[in-house]
Amino acid sequence: MRKLVNIAFSYMLVGVASGLFYREFSKNNDFPEGSYSQLSIVHTHLLVLGFLVFLLVLLLEKAFNLSQHRKLYAWFLWTYNAGVILTAAMMTTHGMLTILGIESSKMISGIAGLGHMSLTAGMILLFVMLRRSVSDKKQTVKPQLDPATN
Numbered sequence: 001m002r003k004l005v006n007i008a009f010s011y012m013l014v015g016v017a018s019g020l021f022y023r024e025f026s027k028n029n030d031f032p033e034g035s036y037s038q039l040s041i042v043h044t045h046l047l048v049l050g051f052l053v054f055l056l057v058l059l060l061e062k063a064f065n066l067s068q069h070r071k072l073y074a075w076f077l078w079t080y081n082a083g084v085i086l087t088a089a090m091m092t093t094h095g096m097l098t099i100l101g102i103e104s105s106k107m108i109s110g111i112a113g114l115g116h117m118s119l120t121a122g123m124i125l126l127f128v129m130l131r132r133s134v135s136d137k138k139q140t141v142k143p144q145l146d147p148a149t150n
Helices: 004-026 037-064 070-100 105-140
Strands: none
Touching: 004 037, 004 070, 037 070, 037 105, 070 105
């Protein structure tokens, strides 16, 4: 569980820092205020997909012991984190190019697509673990007989 707290904390730090980076980078390059660049939403993506999702996974771990499914759990952590990092990196790259007035290549979009696919695979793994954990918990809970009825 400590690992999940550390991952969530790391995404919180990087998410806040990316918001500061956007503000300073766009200001230093005279990017018109109110104009759109993907760099402006990187911090939101990192805070939601990283910080908040891992806080939710922490709660699910506490309630359902997701890590009991060791292989799935490891695959989820690697796949999902790779997806968040790859997606955020490509958004940052694309946003910086936009602010600098340079046209982005299709390769950046393709790599971002791989990041999104990895995020999707990670979410599917999370739900597979969650369904198995809920089923396991349901089978282990036995109904208590009321002593007054015996």
